[in-house]
Amino acid sequence: MSEISRDTLMAYADGALSPAERAEVDAYLADRPDAATEVALMQRQANAIRTLYGPVAAEPVPPRLSVDKLLQTQQKRRSRFWTSAAAAVVLVGLGLGSGWLLRGQADTPGIADQLIADAVSAHTVYVLENRHAVEVNGADSEHLSSWLSNRLQTTLAMPDLSASGLTFLGGRLLPAPNVPGGRAAQLMYEDTTGARLTLYVTPSPGPNTPSYELANLGLDTALFWADDVISCTITAPYPADRLQAIAKTVFSQLNPSGPDYRT
Amino acid sequence: MVDILHEIEAAVPALRRYARALTRDFDRADDLVQDCLERALAKRGLFRPKGPVRAWLFTILVNVHRNSLRGTRRRGEVVDLADIPELSVPAPQPGHMALAELDRAIGTLPNEQKEALLLVTLEGLPYAEAAQILDIPLGTLMSRLGRARATLKTMTGTPSEPHLRTVK
Numbered sequence: 170m171s172e173i174s175r176d177t178l179m180a181y182a183d184g185a186l187s188p189a190e191r192a193e194v195d196a197y198l199a200d201r202p203d204a205a206t207e208v209a210l211m212q213r214q215a216n217a218i219r220t221l222y223g224p225v226a227a228e229p230v231p232p233r234l235s236v237d238k239l240l241q242t243q244q245k246r247r248s249r250f251w252t253s254a255a256a257a258v259v260l261v262g263l264g265l266g267s268g269w270l271l272r273g274q275a276d277t278p279g280i281a282d283q284l285i286a287d288a289v290s291a292h293t294v295y296v297l298e299n300r301h302a303v304e305v306n307g308a309d310s311e312h313l314s315s316w317l318s319n320r321l322q323t324t325l326a327m328p329d330l331s332a333s334g335l336t337f338l339g340g341r342l343l344p345a346p347n348v349p350g351g352r353a354a355q356l357m358y359e360d361t362t363g364a365r366l367t368l369y370v371t372p373s374p375g376p377n378t379p380s381y382e383l384a385n386l387g388l389d390t391a392l393f394w395a396d397d398v399i400s401c402t403i404t405a406p407y408p409a410d411r412l413q414a415i416a417k418t419v420f421s422q423l424n425p426s427g428p429d430y431r432t
Numbered sequence: 433m434v435d436i437l438h439e440i441e442a443a444v445p446a447l448r449r450y451a452r453a454l455t456r457d458f459d460r461a462d463d464l465v466q467d468c469l470e471r472a473l474a475k476r477g478l479f480r481p482k483g484p485v486r487a488w489l490f491t492i493l494v495n496v497h498r499n500s501l502r503g504t505r506r507r508g509e510v511v512d513l514a515d516i517p518e519l520s521v522p523a524p525q526p527g528h529m530a531l532a533e534l535d536r537a538i539g540t541l542p543n544e545q546k547e548a549l550l551l552v553t554l555e556g557l558p559y560a561e562a563a564q565i566l567d568i569p570l571g572t573l574m575s576r577l578g579r580a581r582a583t584l585k586t587m588t589g590t591p592s593e594p595h596l597r598t599v600k
Contacts, residue, residue, distance in 0.1 A: 176574050179581070183552055185559050214584055215553035217534050222453040222554055226445035231462060234448070236441040239469055297499055299470045336475075362567075363471045363492040365499075388502050406498070 288369030288402035303339030
């Protein structure tokens with residue numbers, strides 16, 4: 170009888186084989202006590218895991234996890250969004266606007282790295298938030314966009330990444346100690362699996378900024394890009410190639426009049 | 433729309449069970465499930481039934497959990513293994529020692545292996561569905577399962593087999 174792989178034995182133990190494959194393994198195990206012991210151990214592990222944690226599913230569900238209750242809070246929250254939205258739009262614009270006027274004063278060598286670090290810190294903090302992930306709801310993107318465009322004297326749109334499967338959640342104002350003006354805008358997107366991507370946009374930190382940098386940070390990848398007008402860092406838990414594909418869409422939409430994005 | 437709400441509600445006990453096993457912490461587990469449900473409810477209009485609602489919810493839960501791990505690492509809240517209270521351990525019974533040992537062993541597995549092992553064993557999901565939830569190829573899923581099982585075997589040891597047998 171031919172040798173049967175460990176993976177097949179494991180699939181057998183997990184009940185993942187077809188009846189025909191199962192019969193084949195049954196026959197094999199009949200005269201292989203070692204393999205039979207191995208399979209039995211894997212099944213015992215699975216049984217023990219179910220014994221350990223299985224009873225959780227029978228516990229009463231706490232009220233805070235009631236779907237009805239969560240729906241109600243969500244609807245209440247939605248109506249409160251608009252109050253803070255207007256103020257936040259003005260602040261984001263002020264930050265970028267004054268940054269634009271003061272640009273060129275802080276072009277230290279490691280500026281790209283500092284901006285990437287700021288962007289990633291902000292990403293880490295806010296992607297965890299459900300209720301306070303953004304200050305300005307994504308529904309207000311037209312207002313946000315036109316205001317920023319006026320301030321930066323260029324066409325700056327809120328990128329639409331729906332073609333990449335990402336929904337615009339909204340934006341917020343953040344301190345950015347490393348750029349003139351000291352403020353940055355963070356725009357947040359989410360895919361259908363709940364993974365989140367952020368854009369960290371600042372006025373251009375100066376003429377000596379590297380135009381492109383990619384940083385791999387374990388779970389996240391960050392991609393930095395700058396031109397004469399703005400810098401943008403994209404952070405997401407995606408592999409580099411996927412991020413680069415998204416980056417092309419972002420850059421062409423953020424600044425269509427600017428030079429083409431190159432990797 | 434009503435249907436999907438019912439399906440979400442029906443999945444809550446399984447989500448809690450999976451979250452509890454992933455975190456081995458009562459409150460953290462329910463926090464994750466709450467995050468997961470809030471995101472799912474906010475996005476339910478976007479859900480296109482490509483697969484079961486349940487798999488979609490598990491995908492969100494896995495992502496929320498990965499995010500929370502990243503947050504923990506950044507804040508540097510590393511807890512010594514010996515200080516971890518033995519949560520989720522049932523009252524003393526035959527096999528209790530072996531189970532407590534297994535619980536601790538599962539806690540030491542790398543997250544990617546734990547995610548895979550618990551989807552297949554605890555939740556009883558088919559390989560293909562587990563691989564889809566974790567967004568990895570089938571081969572990767574199987575190698576993670578294999579490594580997780582080998583580690584558990586080394587850590588809990590074969591001498592505990594007779595104990596484990598009593599708790600089936």
